[in-house]
Amino acid sequence: MPSDEQPWWQRAVLYQIYVRSFADSNEDGIGDLPGILAQLDYLEWLGVDALWLSPITVSPDKDWGYDVVDYTDVQPVFGGMRAFDELIAEADRRGIRIVIDLVPNHTSDQHPWFQEARASRDSARRDWYIWRDPNPDRSPPNNWRSSFGGGSAWTLDPATGQMYLHSFLPEQVDLNWWNEEVREAMDDVMRFWLDRGVAGFRLDVAHAIVKDRELRDRPPDADTHVVVDLEETFAVLRRWRKLVDGYEPERILIGETWVMDLARLAGFYGSGADQLHLAFNFPFVFAPLQAESLRDVVERSEELLPVAAWPAWTLSNHDVVRFPTRMCEGDERKARAALLTLLTQRGTPVLYYGDELGMQQVEIPPERESDIDGRDGARTPLPWNGAWNDPWLPLGDNVAPVAVQRADPTSFLSFCRELIARRGSSPDLVSGSYETLPAPKDVWAFRRGERTVVAINLSDESMEIDLGGGRKLAPWEGAILDG
Numbered sequence: 300m301p302s303d304e305q306p307w308w309q310r311a312v313l314y315q316i317y318v319r320s321f322a323d324s325n326e327d328g329i330g331d332l333p334g335i336l337a338q339l340d341y342l343e344w345l346g347v348d349a350l351w352l353s354p355i356t357v358s359p360d361k362d363w364g365y366d367v368v369d370y371t372d373v374q375p376v377f378g379g380m381r382a383f384d385e386l387i388a389e390a391d392r393r394g395i396r397i398v399i400d401l402v403p404n405h406t407s408d409q410h411p412w413f414q415e416a417r418a419s420r421d422s423a424r425r426d427w428y429i430w431r432d433p434n435p436d437r438s439p440p441n442n443w444r445s446s447f448g449g450g451s452a453w454t455l456d457p458a459t460g461q462m463y464l465h466s467f468l469p470e471q472v473d474l475n476w477w478n479e480e481v482r483e484a485m486d487d488v489m490r491f492w493l494d495r496g497v498a499g500f501r502l503d504v505a506h507a508i509v510k511d512r513e514l515r516d517r518p519p520d521a522d523t524h525v526v527v528d529l530e531e532t533f534a535v536l537r538r539w540r541k542l543v544d545g546y547e548p549e550r551i552l553i554g555e556t557w558v559m560d561l562a563r564l565a566g567f568y569g570s571g572a573d574q575l576h577l578a579f580n581f582p583f584v585f586a587p588l589q590a591e592s593l594r595d596v597v598e599r600s601e602e603l604l605p606v607a608a609w610p611a612w613t614l615s616n617h618d619v620v621r622f623p624t625r626m627c628e629g630d631e632r633k634a635r636a637a638l639l640t641l642l643t644q645r646g647t648p649v650l651y652y653g654d655e656l657g658m659q660q661v662e663i664p665p666e667r668e669s670d671i672d673g674r675d676g677a678r679t680p681l682p683w684n685g686a687w688n689d690p691w692l693p694l695g696d697n698v699a700p701v702a703v704q705r706a707d708p709t710s711f712l713s714f715c716r717e718l719i720a721r722r723g724s725s726p727d728l729v730s731g732s733y734e735t736l737p738a739p740k741d742v743w744a745f746r747r748g749e750r751t752v753v754a755i756n757l758s759d760e761s762m763e764i765d766l767g768g769g770r771k772l773a774p775w776e777g778a779i780l781d782g
């Protein structure tokens with residue numbers, strides 16, 4: 300398919316913004332929406348096409364926005380709804396789309412729905428959440444674990460004597476997705492934002508929305524903390540896909556599909572056109588920076604995903620250690636190689652803010668820790684000029700700030716920007732097929748489309764590669780060649 304006929308989200312480079320840490324407009328130390336607006340120039344210069352904003356809706360922030368009390372209003376500290384409307388209008392003028400994070404799996408325990416549900420066993424909204432009696436010995440109804448801390452996923456609500464399910468914190472209460480009213484309520488939330496102009500949703504916990512109806516114990520070898528009804532989860536994805544398909548121009552669903560089995564990942568795409576548009580590939584996130592491992596994930600993904608499906612690739616996000624630290628031991632040559640693998644795949648690449656600088660994980664002193672799960676080091680403020688007023692998390696100093704890198708044509712930032720531009724101007728890189736090419740061990744070589752060859756040396760040795768002309772790659776060097 301020629302790239303100009305491809306849907307926008309297949310041609311796009313996505314950029315995830317952790318809103319609290321991107322740009323702070325009023326110097327209260329917390330990033331906000333006017334801060335993003337003020338940096339649209341930068342994002343345009345960088346060449347990204349769409350932004351995924353971490354949750355901006357109202358939240359008591361037990362899990363930094365992933366515990367929602369109001370799905371249809373914007374957290375005041377981020378600038379409220381007015382700031383959102385301004386951001387989306389200005390981004391639209393520049394052709395930059397905004398995807399927002401949606402958290403359908405659970406609400407805050409402070410959400411009015413849960414307040415009503417917990418008021419009594421006969422509450423009209425009781426069944427919006429998942430309640431069970433404890434066993435006679437007061438133990439929980441099954442062996443499900445919560446993701447944070449690993450304790451039971453059940454907490455007793457003393458007032459009504461029943462336990463409620465929470466896959467994460469006790470303050471993040473799982474909705475009952477078997478209940479049709481819950482489905483309708485979330486449809487309304489989606490419509491609210493789609494009508495306001497969002498380009499789609501990043502769906503939190505998309506892999507585990509619907510729980511086993513019988514609440515059966517998890518088998519000893521389970522790879523999830525709770526037992527998920529996958530078929531019914533897919534049915535919900537199809538419902539959402541129908542809903543967003545009713546909008547013009549095309550809106551997208553990008554799922555947090557945290558599964559390590561690629562065959563399972565493939566299922567989230569359905570036919571390739573009736574469930575998720577994009578499903579995050581976590582095996583790629585966690586692959587070591589080795590030719591064989593990365594190539595294997597890509598080859599198997601190419602094999603297993605439905606023909607009509609479009610992959611999504613990423614190296615970092617707000618839940619994992621930043622890739623230059625995790626995969627590259629802080630070695631900038633390796634980080635450049637990793638970025639090259641990301642930006643040359645067939646599929647939509649998703650950058651995490653700071654990836655473009657080669658930003659590393661930041662050491663957080665214990666007294667500054669703010670996340671329940673130790674993830675702060677991947678969420679620190681973006682160093683624009685190397686300083687923030689009273690930042691909510693400490694600023695790292697492991698990378699030169701934007702201002703410095705922008706002025707330096709040899710910087711990591713310039714490298715990233717050139718790669719994005721290179722990708723955008725190459726129909727082969729945007730939409731061409733993927734084909735592995737024979738190469739020495741530790742070199743990953745592949746053809747994209749008709750004529751473009753990518754070869755990346757993932758080793759400490761110089762490598763001779765024979766792709767016509769015999770070319771030498773320095774350690775950790777990569778090349779994009781027009782065949």
Ligand code: GLC
Binds near residue numbers: 503617
């Ligand atoms: C997802 C989010 C993570 C959050 C969790 C619970 O995994 O990415 O940040 O803590 O869901 O909502």
Ligand code: CA
Binds near residue numbers: 323329330331
């Ligand atoms: Ca602020």
